[in-house]
Amino acid sequence: VVVSVISIGNELLNGDTLNTNLVYLGQRLADAGIPLQREFCVPDEPAAIRAALHDARAHSEVVITIGGLGPTSDDLTRAVVAADLGLELREDPRVAAAIRAYLARRGVTVPTEAVRLQALVPRSAEVLDNPNGTAPGLWCELPGPALVVMLPGPPSEFCPMVDAAFLPRLLRRQPATQARSRVVRVAGLGESHVEARDVQTLSGLAGIEVAYCARPGCVTVRLSAPQHPEALDAAEERLRTAFADLALPAACQTPAEHVAILLRGRGLTLATAESCTGGLIASVATDIPGSSDWFAGAVVAYANAWKENLLGVRPQTLAEHGAVSVPVVREMLAGLHERFHVAAAIAVSGIAGPAGGTPQKPVGTVVLGISVPGSVELANLSFPGNRRSVRERAAATAFVRLRQALLDHSQEPGP
Amino acid sequence: VVVSVISIGNELLNGDTLNTNLVYLGQRLADAGIPLQREFCVPDEPAAIRAALHDARAHSEVVITIGGLGPTSDDLTRAVVAADLGLELREDPRVAAAIRAYLARRGVTVPTEAVRLQALVPRSAEVLDNPNGTAPGLWCELPGPALVVMLPGPPSEFCPMVDAAFLPRLLRRQPATQARSRVVRVAGLGESHVEARDVQTLSGLAGIEVAYCARPGCVTVRLSAPQHPEALDAAEERLRTAFADLALPAACQTPAEHVAILLRGRGLTLATAESCTGGLIASVATDIPGSSDWFAGAVVAYANAWKENLLGVRPQTLAEHGAVSVPVVREMLAGLHERFHVAAAIAVSGIAGPAGGTPQKPVGTVVLGISVPGSVELANLSFPGNRRSVRERAAATAFVRLRQALLDHSQEPGP
Numbered sequence: 001v002v003v004s005v006i007s008i009g010n011e012l013l014n015g016d017t018l019n020t021n022l023v024y025l026g027q028r029l030a031d032a033g034i035p036l037q038r039e040f041c042v043p044d045e046p047a048a049i050r051a052a053l054h055d056a057r058a059h060s061e062v063v064i065t066i067g068g069l070g071p072t073s074d075d076l077t078r079a080v081v082a083a084d085l086g087l088e089l090r091e092d093p094r095v096a097a098a099i100r101a102y103l104a105r106r107g108v109t110v111p112t113e114a115v116r117l118q119a120l121v122p123r124s125a126e127v128l129d130n131p132n133g134t135a136p137g138l139w140c141e142l143p144g145p146a147l148v149v150m151l152p153g154p155p156s157e158f159c160p161m162v163d164a165a166f167l168p169r170l171l172r173r174q175p176a177t178q179a180r181s182r183v184v185r186v187a188g189l190g191e192s193h194v195e196a197r198d199v200q201t202l203s204g205l206a207g208i209e210v211a212y213c214a215r216p217g218c219v220t221v222r223l224s225a226p227q228h229p230e231a232l233d234a235a236e237e238r239l240r241t242a243f244a245d246l247a248l249p250a251a252c253q254t255p256a257e258h259v260a261i262l263l264r265g266r267g268l269t270l271a272t273a274e275s276c277t278g279g280l281i282a283s284v285a286t287d288i289p290g291s292s293d294w295f296a297g298a299v300v301a302y303a304n305a306w307k308e309n310l311l312g313v314r315p316q317t318l319a320e321h322g323a324v325s326v327p328v329v330r331e332m333l334a335g336l337h338e339r340f341h342v343a344a345a346i347a348v349s350g351i352a353g354p355a356g357g358t359p360q361k362p363v364g365t366v367v368l369g370i371s372v373p374g375s376v377e378l379a380n381l382s383f384p385g386n387r388r389s390v391r392e393r394a395a396a397t398a399f400v401r402l403r404q405a406l407l408d409h410s411q412e413p414g415p
Numbered sequence: 416v417v418v419s420v421i422s423i424g425n426e427l428l429n430g431d432t433l434n435t436n437l438v439y440l441g442q443r444l445a446d447a448g449i450p451l452q453r454e455f456c457v458p459d460e461p462a463a464i465r466a467a468l469h470d471a472r473a474h475s476e477v478v479i480t481i482g483g484l485g486p487t488s489d490d491l492t493r494a495v496v497a498a499d500l501g502l503e504l505r506e507d508p509r510v511a512a513a514i515r516a517y518l519a520r521r522g523v524t525v526p527t528e529a530v531r532l533q534a535l536v537p538r539s540a541e542v543l544d545n546p547n548g549t550a551p552g553l554w555c556e557l558p559g560p561a562l563v564v565m566l567p568g569p570p571s572e573f574c575p576m577v578d579a580a581f582l583p584r585l586l587r588r589q590p591a592t593q594a595r596s597r598v599v600r601v602a603g604l605g606e607s608h609v610e611a612r613d614v615q616t617l618s619g620l621a622g623i624e625v626a627y628c629a630r631p632g633c634v635t636v637r638l639s640a641p642q643h644p645e646a647l648d649a650a651e652e653r654l655r656t657a658f659a660d661l662a663l664p665a666a667c668q669t670p671a672e673h674v675a676i677l678l679r680g681r682g683l684t685l686a687t688a689e690s691c692t693g694g695l696i697a698s699v700a701t702d703i704p705g706s707s708d709w710f711a712g713a714v715v716a717y718a719n720a721w722k723e724n725l726l727g728v729r730p731q732t733l734a735e736h737g738a739v740s741v742p743v744v745r746e747m748l749a750g751l752h753e754r755f756h757v758a759a760a761i762a763v764s765g766i767a768g769p770a771g772g773t774p775q776k777p778v779g780t781v782v783l784g785i786s787v788p789g790s791v792e793l794a795n796l797s798f799p800g801n802r803r804s805v806r807e808r809a810a811a812t813a814f815v816r817l818r819q820a821l822l823d824h825s826q827e828p829g830p
Contacts, residue, residue: 009628010626010628010637011626011628011635011637012437012438012441012454013437013441013450013451013452013453013454014441014442014444014445014450014451014596014637015438015439015440015441015442015443015444015445015446016438016441016442016628016635016637017438017628017630018433018434018435018438019433019434019437020433022427022428022434022456023427023430023431023432023433023434024430025430026427026428026429026430026431027429027430027431028430029429029430030429030430031430035428035429036428036429037428037458037463038428038455038456038457038458038463039427039428039454039455039456040453040454040455040456041437041453041454041455041456042453043452044626048452048453055470070606070627070629071606071607071610072606072607072610072627073610073625074625074626074627106799108605110605110607110608111607111611114607132799132800133799154629155800155804156799156800156801156804159800159801160800160801181429190523190525191485191486191487192486192487192525192526192529193525195486195487195488196526210488210489211425211426211459211489212485212487212489213424213425213426213431213432214485214569215432220426220431222425222426222429222431269718272715274694276701277698277701278697278698278700278701278702278706278710278713279689279694279695279696279697279698279700279701279713279715280694280698280701281694282693282694282697282698282715283692283693283694283695283697283698285693285694286691286692286693286694286695286715286717286806287693287802287803287806289768289769289770289802290770291693291717292717292718292771295693295717296717296718296720296721297714297715297716297717297718297721297725298693298694298713298714298715298717299712299713299714299715299725300687300694300697300701300712300713300714300715301712302701302706302707302710302711302712302713303684303707303711303712305711306711306712306755309754309755310712310714310725339724340721340724353704354704355704355705356707384521384547384548384571385547385570385571385575386571386574386575387702387704388702389570389571391701391702
């Protein structure tokens, strides 16, 4: 079965909104062995929605629309799709009651017409409950057989509905169409080098397809074998052997998630002292569920006074070497250990730009300090790109290096 | 002129990567008055790339491909597009030299074949330099007239190339096709309420089209008037009058950016004390260029010991009320002021989930404290959704409330 998505909304095309729903759904479908084949993104215009629906239905049995089910006048999906499929709309009193109950729980009032519009259901469609918002999902089985499903756009409504209602129903309707692909994530090595090693490692294994996705600190290698799914086990094992401890465990999506497992397993706690990353490293750490077991806290020492008062950086070190220097970052690390009694620490100071660069220390200069039991490592790094890129690369590199330090010093005792 | 984008890469469809390039380009094109009309997203497969190229060219004069220009074997865009357009590829020695120089500057070595592949240029194409990576952009003018432009996928290469090479060339090639749309961003009001007020406010103004995009803490209202561009001034002014200080200044994309302007204008500094948001609020603040002028620092007090030692929260307050409580957050706020001498402060403690909820304090419970000269505000809030949603909504709400507090107490003296 071929699956297409139509993302609907001016905000996706005019730069107002990132399409996070597409990533969420794509990953869930790939994991389920029913990969997403194509996406169309169109503005809130009836003609554009209709054209995408025709294109998508011409080469897919399953079409999922995302967005345009809300209460405002530019939410057109329900009406346009139902009309195009020849399905009459009528108000479903059960849906209307659910919407009113949701609004009452949240203590919110909306215009009556907004409730009525969102309670309209195409004839013969099944309703997918929306416990996190107002507009329900609409599951329309059509002759062919074909399936058109309309899902709401707000991610806090869309994602839970995919997991609780959409995917279970889809998997009951039909089996996976593809052997699951395998993923090997490699930390701290460039894309070209990962591929060079892959080619060597996989030579002689027929029918293996390899795709790459590079992000700061981590290259994702995706193996598939449409004709020879039985070869996937051997291919994955060869890669994991070849990359050895550069490969993340299968359960980890990011180096940070592996750091979480390593710290938890050894009973170590982590703290961060951040200047240019401004809390981003702590935010990535605490985005991981259960991080309170191993993450103690962070000091975002943007002002020099904070570096002195909270971390014990000496004023003369700041004066002599500047805030972005190995000696200052060494003292930030030491301050974390002495004052907060953590076993592992990250400290970072740098120039994220756009201002603040000098010939000696241009924008992108970042000093990174990593310490784990038995090792202190300080590195003078340089990252390309704009402010956001420098911050993101610095944060990604911090987790890559902390992970490697934890692996290299796994014999040392904890605190 | 109609502009379409083809995003190329399995990683965009299988959930590995967010399409941040689409947002970046969409915003730049909208701002330039040459709005993006359609996007196609396809996997790294020659047939899929060809089909999307045909569909896109059938209804657009300008087609932009993003991605698939890199050095690995799944980077197919250059070869597939050139073959389909009937343009022979040959190695450009100037491009090869630029790639080698870039790699040498970064101290990186790659296989020779990777350089050769990325130096292939279609006959008659213009090269768009890539100072931030290896693969250049390729600008192909075709009979018709039509234009196909291939741009590299890594955001740190794509975004600067859009600004430095692609957009200036596009604007020289042709004038804007649409009067610029106008945007009014409204902080801290729900989407339905924004629309209800809009309808009332704009009644009597003919030909105004309104689109909405709701994100935590902020609703973007986009006004366009394809037939009556002269009515846009009046429409925008009416909305700004109606929403009064709920509307962000035109230069601000987010409530946080407005907070930055308000703090800078009054010479105030801000600090944050974060538990469940784990540095996210500080990270949002420091993502704003120049934030070191007004952002002093943050304490991410995940462990209770940090709340006590760094912020002076009393152990008995923690024991009596729990970490997620108004009394604890009040002491976190007070600690920031007393110990760090800032004029404005945000403190937050909550239960982001998935674990940690209780019947009295379910997942999503967040206590938020905001203080500015002349006002301390403490609020017990409840946010829907998963861990990430709760954290993001808490951070967004913090800036909305801080912004309102600064506006409401603008007469108070600074510290």
